[in-house]
Amino acid sequence: MRSMIVAVLLAIFLQSAPARADWLQASSDHFVIYAQDSERDLRRFSEQLERYHTALALLFNVTGPAPSPSNRVSVYVVASMQAVRKIHGGDNKYIGGFYLPRAGGSLAIIPRVDAAKSAEDVSMVTLLHEYAHHFMISANSMQRPRWFSEGAAEFFSSSSFAADGSMILGRPALHRAMELFYSPDVKVADLLDPTNYDKRARRNYDAFYGKSWLLYHYLTFDAARKGQFARYLSLLDKGMAQRDAAAEAFGDFDVLEKDVEHYLMRRKINVLPIGSERLKIGDIVIRPLSAGEAAMMPVVIRSKRGVDAEAATSLVAEARNVAALYPRDAAVFSALAEAEYDAGNDSEAIAAADAALALDPGQTNAYVQKGYALFRRAADTEGDRVAAYNKARAPFVALNKRENDHPLPLVYYYRSFAEQGGEPPKLAIDGLVRAVELAPFDFGLRMNLGEALVRLDRKEEARTILRPVAFDPHGGGLAERAADMIARLDKAPSGQDAEAEARLDKAGTELAGS
Template sequence: MIADQNEKDTREFAERLERFHTAMYYILGRETQKISPSNRVTIYVVRSSSDVRKLAGDKSGFLQGFYQARAGGSVAFTARVESNGADVSQSEQVLFHEYAHHVMHSTNQWSTPRWLSEGFAEFFSTARFEKNGGVGLGLPANHRAAELALAKDVPIQALLDASAYKKPKKGAYDEFYGRSWLLYHYLLLSGKRPRQLINYQVALANGAAELDAANTAFGDLNQLEKEMNAYLAQRRLKYIPIPDEKLKVGAITVRKMRDAEAAMMPVILVSKRGVNADTAKALLPQAQSIARSYPNDPFVLAALAEAEHDAGNYAVALQTADKALAADPASINAHVQKIYALSQLAVNSDDPDTTWKLVRRAVAALNRVEVEHPIPLIYFYRSLKLAGKDITEIAAHGLERALQLAPYDKNVRWELTQQLVAEEKYAIAYRILLPLANDPHTRSDDNPAIKLLAQIKQKLEQEPRA
């Protein structure tokens, strides 16, 4: 976590986030494992929600935090966090919501309908931190009370079918988040519909459309909606208390940023958020100016290399990354930027074989620093693919491992599917591609994953039966 706030608040929230993380994994029935640094989500805490909206390019006035998933660089942005005793503050709740998204995407290989993704995140965002060290999860979403009572209705059919849901125009507000929380809470804790949520997810994993999966698992949707409304009207709702002895929290280390790091942080925030050609060129002079004040700082140089790469100055980015690595051979971002810059140079090189070999050397160098970093696995595969070389077994397995490390990365999933198709491993390819074809954000006829899935299905039907 990188936070623009005092040490006391930063430490306190880091401790609460560790307890929250452990409690989530306990509820999900998963062992907490040591995660390689680059496969964790980096949380950026900025001064205000208006800064969050500026980073996101959001003009709604509602956004208070957001999350972006990508291999080797998942990030979340939120406003300053203020802890509020046992109950979570609004800023904590937003961050817990975004963190829950990261946990869901990290532990789930399958596509997730929008209602389920948001209902899951809302369910876990309403945590309680007890004085005895325990954590309560799944408390009532009181922050959604007004929404559920007053905002525009979202019928159950629209809630469960992304293609039927018509999001209100900008500035309007409906009860989608509230109803998503309500449905998830009801299915999980009411005791009225045991295993139906699991059956629903299994149906989705087997390729059922969203509404078909809902009808199969839940039956009469109008009846489900009536039950949800009655559930909401109850005076008390269950939640899940987790005692302290079930939570294992490690030591928390907090340090003040060096002047060079703090100076470059505004550039890093924009870079990690993501830039286009225009914003990258606008950002570069700021990065260059800061680097002139700290010409030998590896952190600053790595960030400058990223800004140069984003602006299309690949040779300069390579030189800058090398300078950063000379100052700090363990700089992860400098290694990554070197791989990126070399790959771009190789694509346009008069001697691509030589440059792709340099890419593979850079890949090996980063792999030695962090074995479980997905970028070397991805770019070793790409270095062979783009060079027109045969894909080795090591490269193919490396791409599979990259998807295991970052199951939320859509580009890696697409590349692995194509590789499996080339190897005529159609059954595995079908399973890997399914989340992209069922992605609620891209459910349209021009989604290439839907077309490829149909082709793979045809191949499977043509295979001789045992």
């Protein structure tokens, strides 16, 4: 009797418990979203992101075709912030979502978004902030100070979306309110003169982001300073130092500080509404993932994030288990190929990629993973290196025929020559230039092209390509290397010294996507 009661109660619980939504994919001009959500909410979310892109393009006067399918931003929506932090790794307790800019594979990983409350949703704010960075470096690769980049991203990330398709930009960044009032203060002078900010003794989180938003908002809307913002950017573009450009454009920093603080105390601030008639977007296609794709999604998300050797070994075992259950699913074997490659199993990666392509020749990632594995083999070959690299190039050539504007085939065409130690032909250099045009947000790729141009003594072009890398505040060692290269270019009238040549030859093999 007791077991019967337990069974009845369990049946009632299962019937009343909310069913977990199936995995869906929303495909649009600029984004591919993967989420366990209702079709209605996912469509609304996708529409909002497309309208956001359209608004940025309108404001920055950017026109042009949509990116190739593989060069769109993929958004993976996971269960919670805790899941985001686990996937991200490290101990940063402030991570609410993150974005990785990669040629042919940019992605964002965020918790579930409440599209009905987008302006207050932390996940949405995080995603809009990161996409603003992605868009602005794509729209204009000129040097921009950190405060400007972060202030602009904060300005746009607080956008709201109305049901009628309209938007409001420049709303108060409420998520920065506590920071502005209670975090250690940051002065306007600290923003406009980074050397001044770097001298500050600080141990905890300060008001840098909040003050950057405030200054950007003030300079955008304050009538008394009309034209100063444009003047400031123009001076920077001409090569003037950050502090000097700010002083000439804005005048006395102490006066500007008082004006900005007074602006913060206003009861109302200006916003920028954009009507729905100006925010036209393309079609959005939503489809359910196959059972195999859905089962493989945890593997896919962690693979796309990137794994170390220990995690790769665990992940490939999980991927093999899923592949054993779904032997006729091409997407499953494409994901398996990536897991095998990450685990160092080149033969298995090639076999899985071939299995995926036999089932579906349109599996883009299968071409990429097979190419990666063959390139790693070619680098280790002791036989005919020319033949090995010709073979390695083949999957990327096939991918290029299917998707002409995918940047990775262009990168790996160049790499197939550079790794052999010879001078790549002009066609390969032109392909690398085109890859940067397609994916200007990938700073590793920019570095590759900059190094190639230095070896060809195309110094001015190299400086233009390398400057955004050198001035990336989050660039770490890559930024330092780019800044060092620019400094060497400025010192040497032509060519490079022997030490620099040797370093660049070594760096030339460290190409994007590897």
